[in-house]
Amino acid sequence: MGKKDKQFVAEITPMEKDFAQWYTDVILKTDLVDYSPVKGFMVIKPYGYAIWENIQKYMDGRFKDTGHKNCYFPLLIPESLLKKEAEHVEGFAPEVAWVTHGGDEELAERLCVRPTSETIICEMYSKWLRSYRDLPFLYNQWCSVVRWEKSTRPFLRTSEFLWQEGHTLHESYDEAQEETLQMLDIYRETAEELLAMPVVVGQKSEKEKFAGAYATYTMEALMHDGKALQAGTSHNLGQHFTTAFDISYTDREGEIKNPYHTSWGVSTRLIGGIIMVHGDNRGLVLPPGIAPIQAVIVPIAAHKGGVIEKADEIFAQFKEDIRTEVDDRENYSPGWKFNEWEMKGVPVRVEIGPKDIENNQAVLFRRDTLEKEIVPLDQLKEKVEGLLEDIQNNLLLKAKHMRDEKTYYVKTFDEMKDIMSNNQGFVKAMWCQERECEDKIKAETGATVRCIPFEQENLGDTCPFCEKEAKVMAYFAKAY
RNA sequence: CUGGCUGUGGCGCAGCUUGGUAGCGCGCUAGAAUGGGGUUCUAGAGGUCGCAGGUUCAAUUCCUGUCAGCCAGACCA
Numbered sequence: 001m002g003k004k005d006k007q008f009v010a011e012i013t014p015m016e017k018d019f020a021q022w023y024t025d026v027i028l029k030t031d032l033v034d035y036s037p038v039k040g041f042m043v044i045k046p047y048g049y050a051i052w053e054n055i056q057k058y059m060d061g062r063f064k065d066t067g068h069k070n071c072y073f074p075l076l077i078p079e080s081l082l083k084k085e086a087e088h089v090e091g092f093a094p095e096v097a098w099v100t101h102g103g104d105e106e107l108a109e110r111l112c113v114r115p116t117s118e119t120i121i122c123e124m125y126s127k128w129l130r131s132y133r134d135l136p137f138l139y140n141q142w143c144s145v146v147r148w149e150k151s152t153r154p155f156l157r158t159s160e161f162l163w164q165e166g167h168t169l170h171e172s173y174d175e176a177q178e179e180t181l182q183m184l185d186i187y188r189e190t191a192e193e194l195l196a197m198p199v200v201v202g203q204k205s206e207k208e209k210f211a212g213a214y215a216t217y218t219m220e221a222l223m224h225d226g227k228a229l230q231a232g233t234s235h236n237l238g239q240h241f242t243t244a245f246d247i248s249y250t251d252r253e254g255e256i257k258n259p260y261h262t263s264w265g266v267s268t269r270l271i272g273g274i275i276m277v278h279g280d281n282r283g284l285v286l287p288p289g290i291a292p293i294q295a296v297i298v299p300i301a302a303h304k305g306g307v308i309e310k311a312d313e314i315f316a317q318f319k320e321d322i323r324t325e326v327d328d329r330e331n332y333s334p335g336w337k338f339n340e341w342e343m344k345g346v347p348v349r350v351e352i353g354p355k356d357i358e359n360n361q362a363v364l365f366r367r368d369t370l371e372k373e374i375v376p377l378d379q380l381k382e383k384v385e386g387l388l389e390d391i392q393n394n395l396l397l398k399a400k401h402m403r404d405e406k407t408y409y410v411k412t413f414d415e416m417k418d419i420m421s422n423n424q425g426f427v428k429a430m431w432c433q434e435r436e437c438e439d440k441i442k443a444e445t446g447a448t449v450r451c452i453p454f455e456q457e458n459l460g461d462t463c464p465f466c467e468k469e470a471k472v473m474a475y476f477a478k479a480y
Numbered sequence: 481c482u483g484g485c486u487g488u489g490g491c492g493c494a495g496c497u498u499g500g501u502a503g504c505g506c507g508c509u510a511g512a513a514u515g516g517g518g519u520u521c522u523a524g525a526g527g528u529c530g531c532a533g534g535u536u537c538a539a540u541u542c543c544u545g546u547c548a549g550c551c552a553g554a555c556c557a
């Protein structure tokens with residue numbers, strides 16, 4: 001094999017060839033995660049965790065700006081609590097992990113590892129709430145939860161995953177509904193502005209809604225392979241839990257009332273979304289907003305006089321405002337480093353070598369378009385800052401185009417079958433909203449109702465799948 | 481959970497059919513040169529073949545079980 005053949009592609013399976021393998025190659029080779037000895041449990045390595053920290057930082061700020069406070073509830077939940085809300089247990093029981101022993105002694109009541117914390121939080125809320133003056137409760141926690149999954153993939157579906165879960169109580173249904181939609185909107189903005197990941201927002205079908213919810217709202221993103229990813233959900237839980245857990249308060253008129261309840265969450269799954277929305281055959285493409293390293297400085301011929309010094313100088317100039325690193329490793333060639341950092345998705349690369357120093361310039365490379373540009377040193381920082389902004393915007397645009405290209409309108413069941421077997425992507429179609437019809441679509445095409453979008457379009461009067469009267473327009477897709 | 485494939489130094493693989501206790505490439509370590517798209521030379525280190533049983537004088541190789549990974553379903557954030 002000649003020099004020219006030894007390219008990046010040798011490392012990563014092209015996505016057109018095998019998308020699943022591409023994903024696995026990318027996450028392992030870019031050091032985001034590793035497999036642990038326990039099935040379905042992943043180790044998030046520093047480079048992957050840094051992405052999560054950036055997501056956390058942004059979202060935590062948004063939560064606090066809207067009046068929420070963080071707290072922490074226990075990992076273990078007594079079985080009796082989990083069972084209090086009937087629909088909820090039924091939904092989660094099959095995937096719950098149980099603690100049955102403390103040391104050698106069997107516990108009198110087994111404890112489940114939280115699959116989500118509604119029950120334990122409601123138990124505590126019932127102790128805390130007394131008066132309408134105490135409302136609203138606006139709490140959030142950052143933690144991990146465990147769901148014993150049958151087939152797992154790092155970030156997309158793991159038995160343990162990191163997330164945040166907000167749990168709020170309100171006086172009225174309207175207020176709870178407003179909270180539910182407000183949080184979904186914050187999720188949408190996070191996806192679009194921070195992750196450059198366009199999403200469709202709307203309501204889940206009865207079948208797909210959260211176990212125990214009155215209504216579930218969701219944001220759905222479309223991946224490069226045409227599959228949809230549920231990227232975040234916000235639930236209006238009505239009074240289902242607050243009555244089951246006997247959470248009550250005295251209202252303004254002196255009457256005992258149950259409050260209205262919401263919960264909402266996003267998880268490390270978002271990272272899987274970023275990878276599959278922006279990535280290409282060279283590896284990751286990280287939006288500057290969450291990239292652990294926004295700019296990497298690669299010194300060329302670093303042993304020559306002044307090069308390292310100049311690289312350090314640029315670093316010092318950048319570091320306050322741009323997450324920057326100097327790659328001064330001596331044992332790798334510049335070409336090797338270029339490929340390495342491209343694979344790791346660093347948005348901007350600064351190349352600085354003897355020739356540049358002579359000309360008072362540096363070479364800038366942007367990961368999204370793979371373009372190079374020569375820039376005078378005195379404009380370098382502002383140019384990089386501009387590039388980062390530009391890349392962030394461009395990634396969102398590109399992703400929107402990709403999604404639009406893979407979004408279809410469907411008027412007949414045959415068209416739907418055709419799209420699901422070939423192209424794959426989002427399908428917009430009218431729908432009767434009946435469970436039976438939903439099951440049939442799933443069985444015959446593999447697609448599920450992703451959501452009933454807030455932005456409705458009228459495509460006709462009949463449901464193309466069962467010929468009954470259509471009630472709404474819905475998005476359908478195969479999902480992760 | 482069902483079906484298929486896989487498991488051999490850090491990574492990717494060969495060897496197994498016809499049992500006789502391991503080999504290649506990359507990486508790693510040391511030194512030197514090189515350095516603008518995965519650089520070259522020299523010298524080294526490193527595995528008992530996922531795990532547990534079984535068959536056999538002898539198992540990486542054959543058999544059984546089990547664990548883990550991948551793919552496709554079913555189920556689910």
